Amino acid sequence: MAGFCYFPQTEEDIRLMLDRIGVGSLDDLYADVPSDFIYKGEYDLPSALSEQEVRDWFEGLAAKNTRLKVFAGAGAYDHYTPAVIPNITSRSEFLTAYTPYQCEISQGTLRYIFEWQSMICTLTGMDVSNASMYDGPTAAAEAVRMCVASTRKRNTVIVSAGLLPNVIETVLTYAKFPGINVVMSSDVKADIASVEDLAGVVVPSINRYGTVEDLTGLADAVHAKGALLVEYCDPSALAVLKTPAEWGADVAVGDGQTLGIPLCYGGPYVGFMACRSEYMRKLPGRIVGQTVDKEGRRVFVLTLQAREQHIRREKATSNICSNQSLMALWCTVYLSIMGPEGMRKVNDLCWSGSHYLKQQLLATGKFEDPDPDATFIKEFALKPLVDVKTLQKALLDAGFFGALEIDGYVTFCVTEKHSRKEIDALVEIVKSVR
Amino acid sequence: MKYYDKLIFELSKSGRTGYSLPSKVSDKDSLPSSGNLWRQSSLGLPEVSELDVVRHYTNLSQMNFGVDTGFYPLGSCTMKYNPKINEEIVGQFNGIHPLQPLETVRGCAEVYEGIDAALASVTGMKHFTFEPCAGAHGELTGLMLMREYHFSRGDMGRTKVIVPDSAHGTNPASAAVCGLEIVEVKSKADGLIDVEDLKPLLGPDIAGIMMTNPNTLGLFERDIKEIAALVHDCGGLLYYDGANMNPLIGVVRPGDMGFDIMHLNLHKSFSTPHGGGGPGSGPVGVADKLVNLLPRYDKGVEKSESGIRVSGFHGNFGVILRAYAYLLMLGRENVRMAGKLATLGANYIKESLKDCYKLPIPTVCKHEFVFDGLVNDGAREGVAGATTLDVAKRLLDYGFHAPTIYFPLLFHQAIMIEPTETESLETLDAFIEVMRKIAAEAAEDPELLHSAPHATPISRPDETMAARQPKLTWFA
Numbered sequence: 071m072a073g074f075c076y077f078p079q080t081e082e083d084i085r086l087m088l089d090r091i092g093v094g095s096l097d098d099l100y101a102d103v104p105s106d107f108i109y110k111g112e113y114d115l116p117s118a119l120s121e122q123e124v125r126d127w128f129e130g131l132a133a134k135n136t137r138l139k140v141f142a143g144a145g146a147y148d149h150y151t152p153a154v155i156p157n158i159t160s161r162s163e164f165l166t167a168y169t170p171y172q173c174e175i176s177q178g179t180l181r182y183i184f185e186w187q188s189m190i191c192t193l194t195g196m197d198v199s200n201a202s203m204y205d206g207p208t209a210a211a212e213a214v215r216m217c218v219a220s221t222r223k224r225n226t227v228i229v230s231a232g233l234l235p236n237v238i239e240t241v242l243t244y245a246k247f248p249g250i251n252v253v254m255s256s257d258v259k260a261d262i263a264s265v266e267d268l269a270g271v272v273v274p275s276i277n278r279y280g281t282v283e284d285l286t287g288l289a290d291a292v293h294a295k296g297a298l299l300v301e302y303c304d305p306s307a308l309a310v311l312k313t314p315a316e317w318g319a320d321v322a323v324g325d326g327q328t329l330g331i332p333l334c335y336g337g338p339y340v341g342f343m344a345c346r347s348e349y350m351r352k353l354p355g356r357i358v359g360q361t362v363d364k365e366g367r368r369v370f371v372l373t374l375q376a377r378e379q380h381i382r383r384e385k386a387t388s389n390i391c392s393n394q395s396l397m398a399l400w401c402t403v404y405l406s407i408m409g410p411e412g413m414r415k416v417n418d419l420c421w422s423g424s425h426y427l428k429q430q431l432l433a434t435g436k437f438e439d440p441d442p443d444a445t446f447i448k449e450f451a452l453k454p455l456v457d458v459k460t461l462q463k464a465l466l467d468a469g470f471f472g473a474l475e476i477d478g479y480v481t482f483c484v485t486e487k488h489s490r491k492e493i494d495a496l497v498e499i500v501k502s503v504r
Numbered sequence: 505m506k507y508y509d510k511l512i513f514e515l516s517k518s519g520r521t522g523y524s525l526p527s528k529v530s531d532k533d534s535l536p537s538s539g540n541l542w543r544q545s546s547l548g549l550p551e552v553s554e555l556d557v558v559r560h561y562t563n564l565s566q567m568n569f570g571v572d573t574g575f576y577p578l579g580s581c582t583m584k585y586n587p588k589i590n591e592e593i594v595g596q597f598n599g600i601h602p603l604q605p606l607e608t609v610r611g612c613a614e615v616y617e618g619i620d621a622a623l624a625s626v627t628g629m630k631h632f633t634f635e636p637c638a639g640a641h642g643e644l645t646g647l648m649l650m651r652e653y654h655f656s657r658g659d660m661g662r663t664k665v666i667v668p669d670s671a672h673g674t675n676p677a678s679a680a681v682c683g684l685e686i687v688e689v690k691s692k693a694d695g696l697i698d699v700e701d702l703k704p705l706l707g708p709d710i711a712g713i714m715m716t717n718p719n720t721l722g723l724f725e726r727d728i729k730e731i732a733a734l735v736h737d738c739g740g741l742l743y744y745d746g747a748n749m750n751p752l753i754g755v756v757r758p759g760d761m762g763f764d765i766m767h768l769n770l771h772k773s774f775s776t777p778h779g780g781g782g783p784g785s786g787p788v789g790v791a792d793k794l795v796n797l798l799p800r801y802d803k804g805v806e807k808s809e810s811g812i813r814v815s816g817f818h819g820n821f822g823v824i825l826r827a828y829a830y831l832l833m834l835g836r837e838n839v840r841m842a843g844k845l846a847t848l849g850a851n852y853i854k855e856s857l858k859d860c861y862k863l864p865i866p867t868v869c870k871h872e873f874v875f876d877g878l879v880n881d882g883a884r885e886g887v888a889g890a891t892t893l894d895v896a897k898r899l900l901d902y903g904f905h906a907p908t909i910y911f912p913l914l915f916h917q918a919i920m921i922e923p924t925e926t927e928s929l930e931t932l933d934a935f936i937e938v939m940r941k942i943a944a945e946a947a948e949d950p951e952l953l954h955s956a957p958h959a960t961p962i963s964r965p966d967e968t969m970a971a972r973q974p975k976l977t978w979f980a
Contacts, residue, residue: 074834074838074841075833076584076585076587076775076833076838076925076926077838077841077842077845077925077926078926078927078928078929079845079848079925079928079929083928083929084845084848086929087848087849087851087852087929088848090852090855090856091848091851091852091855091868092855093851093868096844096845096847096848097844099844099847099848099851099868099870100724100755100756100844100847101868102723102724102726102867102868103724103726103755103756104726104728104729106760107728107729107756107757107760107761108755108756109628109754109755109756109757109760112836113625113626113754113836113839113840114621114622114624114625114836115622115625115626115831115832115834115835115836115839116832116835116836117835117836117837118832118833118834118835118836118837118838119832119833119835121589121833123832124589124593124829124832124833125589125592125593127829127832128593128596128825128829129596130611131611131612131614131615132596132597132611133611134610134611134614135597135600135608135609135610135611135612136604136607136608136609137599138599138601138604138608140599140601142601142603144603145602145816145817146601146602146603146816146817148599148601150525151598152523152524152554154522154554154557154558157558158557158558158561158562158565160591161561161562161565162570162571162572162573162586163565163566163568163569163570163572163573164565164568164570164779164780165570165572165586165591165777165779165780166570166571166572166573166586166777166778167568167569167570167571167778167779167780168576168578168581168583168778168780168781168905169778169780169781170780170781171578171906171908172569172896172897172900172905172906173962173965174897174900174957174960174961174962174963174964174965175505175567175568175569175900175905175960175961176567176568176569176780177507177564177567177568177961177962178564178565178566178567178568179568179780179781181511181564181567182561182564184511184976184977184978185511185512185513185978187976187977188511188513188548188977188978188979189549191977191979192547192548192549192979193547195545197977197980198974198976198977199976199977201781202782204637204638204641204782204783204815205637205815205816206816207813207815207816208637208641208814208815208816215681236813236816236817237816239811239813240813240814240815240816242811242813243648243811243812243813243814244681244814246648247647247648247651247681247682247683247684248681248682248683249683282541284540284541286540308543309543309547309549310535310542310543311541311542311543312540312541312542312543312544313543313545315545316543316544316545325816332598332599333598333599333600333601333602334594334597334598334600334821334822335597335600335601335602335609335612335817335818335821336602336816336817336818336819336821337602337637337783337815337816337817337818337819337820337821337822337823338637338782338783338820338821338822338823339816340783350974350976356781357974357976358976359970359971359974359975359976360970360975360976361965361966361967361969361970361975362965362966362969363962363963363964363965363966364955364963364964364966365962365963367507367509367962368509369962369965371965371967371970373967373970373971373974373976374971374974375971376971378673379640379673379674379676379677380673380674380911381673382677383673383676383677384676384677384679384680384686385680386673386677386680388677388681389640389643389644389674389677389678389680389681390638390640390641391638391639391640391673391674392638392639392640392781392782392784393781393782394637394779394781394782394783395779395780395781395782395783396777396779396780396781396782396783397779397782397783399561399780402512403557403561405549406512406522406549406550406552406557406560407522407523407552407554407557408522408523408549409520409521409522409523409549409550409551409552410546410547410548410549410551411521411523411551412521412522412523412525413547413549414535415523415525416525417535418528418534418535419525419526419528419529421533421534421535422528422529422530422531422532422533422534423528423529423530425530425532425533426529426530426532426533445541447535462605466605466607466608471601471604471608474603484529486525486526488529489526489529490529490530493529
């Protein structure tokens with residue numbers, strides 16, 4: 071056997087180990103496998119590459135992608151990543167650890183998850199947060215299950231049609247198999263009155279067109295029916311927007327990607343999920359709590375595990391076993407760096423850039439404003455008066471990704487990463503579209 | 505490791521900043537500061553400098569143990585080495601938006617095509633979806649596909665799934681989330697599925713069976729051929745829980761054993777870091793007859809005849825990239841050794857310790873095996889014997905991570921050990937020596953183990969207090 075850098079066994083080691091076991095060869099370790107299941111064919115893999123060749127391989131692949139200035143949102147937003155974050159998250163004590171089962175040697179992971187839970191709670195106004203979910207859409211899907219589990223003999227959930235398409239598709243997928251009724255609604259308040267066995271209502275804080283929703287009176291209407299209100303939020307915007315708790319929601323979910331996580335072609339991101347304390351024991355996923363050790367020192371542990379799959383098996387609140395821990399650390403470091411003032415400034419930068427772009431785009435005469443009264447922070451929708459495909463192609467050719475089409479509108483998104491020069495350059499391209 | 509007590513909130517000083525931001529595009533437009541849509545309550549984030557942040561998290565990291573710190577023989581978790589080249593290649597893909605059109609993401613598309621073909625070849629499946637973000641997420645996706653398959657044939661009555669009593673806890677939990685009723689099949693005394701117990705469970709209401717092979721005792725289910733035939737004959741499908749795929753890599757393919765659907769844990773078998781609990785990746789592969797139902801990455805978008813979507817975009821692309829890099833390093837040559845060396849290490853530890861620790865099933869294992877506590881736990885008049893928990897905690901004192909404990913549930917004092925193929929003989933010998941020493945300590949003075957660990961930053965926590973008086977945020 072030729073040496074391989076990740077396998078440390080020498081020929082001599084292998085011989086010595088086989089002798090201790092009392093078998094003649096490595097193949098003998100598979101004597102219990104029916105011989106026709108031992109694979110004798112060739113594996114369809116390239117011949118092993120060296121590290122240098124792997125590096126070149128991926129540089130080659132990266133070169134086949136086009137670097138674009140991203141003016142698109144729709145669930146993935148191009149915010150700036152402070153240099154501190156990857157520096158900390160790449161520390162191998164964090165990176166190469168497992169779920170913190172042995173708390174005596176996992177206080178690093180447990181403490182940052184506790185900090186993450188605390189930060190999610192101050193952003194949302196909720197009492198309790200879990201250790202994170204896979205992403206925003208799955209967090210919304212889990213929230214729907216939580217509504218049904220938290221109410222008696224109720225099996226219908228109203229889902230706002232204003233949510234992002236991928237959130238709706240994920241919610242529908244998760245709801246289909248256990249037979250949860252989902253009512254898709256473009257007029258949530260009206261539909262609340264007509265549903266008999268209402269368990270919950272899911273609405274966006276910011277809808278698919280980028281508009282901040284006015285949820286006045288909604289929580290009262292939902293609670294009057296004995297159901298739960300779930301709000302799907304952008305945690306970055308929650309630094310300035312009325313919180314889910316202030317709107318009266320019971321559960322807050324969303325995607326932490328806006329807290330400095332790179333686009334990275336869609337993942338890894340991180341979902342969050344927080345709720346009022348009365349629903350604490352229905353929350354899925356890991357939860358970290360504070361306690362003391364034998365010397366009375368403050369320490370942190372995984373707690374409330376009676377909800378979880380490894381103890382309750384089929385009666386667990388969810389099947390989720392992991393969380394997106396390292397991405398939760400990513401967001402926790404981001405929020406520590408930004409602080410309350412930095413978070414307000416990021417939103418102000420987004421606001422100023424997006425409002426400037428919208429005005430400039432309307433001035434080109436190639437769009438109509440479908441909702442001049444809409445309040446938005448970074449993303450907005452316009453009604454195009456030019457051919458959308460032509461517009462998108464012109465932008466792409468000039469190195470811009472924007473004008474995502476949704477329901478007959480196009481959306482643009484501006485973050486703190488976009489300079490006035492870049493915005494003006496995009497507008498020039500739009501002007502040239504016939 | 506040293507004890508460090510701070511939380512980031514406790515470093516906060518009003519007026520201190522850690523951020524650096526550009527100036528505004530236009531001073532004309534400013535965020536409103538009041539009104540019905542805006543936040544009234546204060547935001548309790550810390551105000552700290554960049555150096556405060558760096559020192560704080562560096563201090564936290566020093567209370568953590570990872571694979572790079574030391575041996576991590578956590579059963580069923582496959583804590584193999586996470587190659588550093590895998591971390592380096594990801595950065596150049598960071599700026600790609602997930603909804604970009606194909607002509608601008610041809611490199612990303614090639615990654616999906618390449619890893620799909622590689623995993624299909626290693627497993628004997630036809631194609632994979634990469635949307636699932638973890639193993640349990642893959643299980644759920646696989647069961648959805650199982651149900652869709654029956655639905656697509658107008659076979660609506662298959663509402664039950666068979667799960668062995670030795671299964672990972674996620675199996676029954678995933679089945680419940682998927683709206684399936686769980687039927688448990690028993691293991692025999694030799695740890696394998698009891699085929700006679702299985703037979704009467706099969707019928708027109710069975711959607712399929714979830715199996716882990718080798719099972720959670722590290723034993724190869726040698727009756728798999730008969731089991732596959734029985735389940736297929738009753739119209740059910742076979743699901744393969746890929747958590748234990750590691751010993752089969754390069755040796756046996758689940759597709760050849762008759763499995764129709766499976767998931768892989770790229771963070772176990774394919775070397776991507778566990779990250780303290782994630783992000784992982786749990787791609788799901790299917791046999792030919794289910795391919796049309798699979799949500800698949802196709803030319804820049806996720807497509808599915810079944811309408812299934814289980815995550816926001818194309819799965820955890822950054823994790824998929826790392827696994828692909830590992831597969832390319834393995835190549836068709838090294839792949840043939842991966843599973844065998846993992847199996848070699850496990851059997852070596854088992855044979856070296858079976859005189860000190862009870863080995864309930866003495867046959868050849870695969871990548872992991874289970875002891876059922878100490879041979880001599882030191883129990884005597886007025887002195888309680890050392891438990892599996894005590895052994896685990898004492899291991900921490902000697903600089904090793906503990907194995908998985910009290911799982912599987914078949915044994916009361918289960919200690920589940922999985923070394924992986926990336927650990928050297930010297931590391932295994934050092935672990936064996938310490939395990940023997942702990943066994944001797946237990947026989948002589950079990951109290952030393954009851955009170956362990958002694959050399960870690962903290963001692964055993966009060967778990968009861970944590971659960972009875974939950975304090976779950978800094979603000980509570």
